Amino acid sequence: MVRELMKDTVFLAQKAQPATADDIPTADDLLDTLRAHADGCVGMAANMIGVNKAIIVFDDEGTLREMFNPEIVYRKGLYLTEEGCLSLQGQRKTKRHKTIKVQWQDREMHTHIKNFTGWTAQIIQHEVDHCNGIII
Template sequence: MIREICKDEAFLAQKAELATPADLQVAADLLDTLIHHKEGCVGLAANMIGVNKRIIAFDNDGSYMVMFNPQIIKKAEPYDTEEGCLSLSGIRPTKRWKSIKVSWQNEKFQQRLKTFTGWTAQIIQHEIDHCEGIII
């Protein structure tokens, strides 16, 4: 189901709760909403559709990926950039890392670990910031 994009900064500033298998429908809605906005959006976090859970969905080099309870456990090569967000107006400066190692759970809640680089790493960092209540 396509959900409305949340623009409430007080809600977006909350740290997300851990996701559980009961949140699989939230992930499906997150993907539906991301695909609906694909012309202007490459990633979403659950709080952007009004659900305060630690779930992100993003374009991973042409295919969509969902992560439950993602955490960055290693980062390398910082750089400065600018980003926009569907939940906020305008473009803002931010610091990102060219390479990140992420720990997360898949839709079966199996633990996964992978290093991401470049544009995909930047998208993941933005969405994990949402999970942390960090407003870009």
């Protein structure tokens, strides 16, 4: 189900609670909402649809992916960029890393670890910031 976007910065600034298998419907709603905003959005976190859980979805070079409880465990290659967000107006400067290693769980709660680079790494970093209550 496509959900309304959360724009309350007080809510968005909260650190997300751990996600469980009970939160799969939230991931489904996130994917539906991302698809509905595909013309201007490449990633979303659960707090962007009003759910304070650590779940992100993103476009990984044309394939939509989801991560439960994502954690960046390694970063390399710091650079400065500008980003926008559906929950906020305008663009803001931020620092990102060219390469990251992420640990997360899938919807069966199996743990994965993978390296990501470039644009996909930037998207993941933005969405993990959302999970940590960091507003960009």
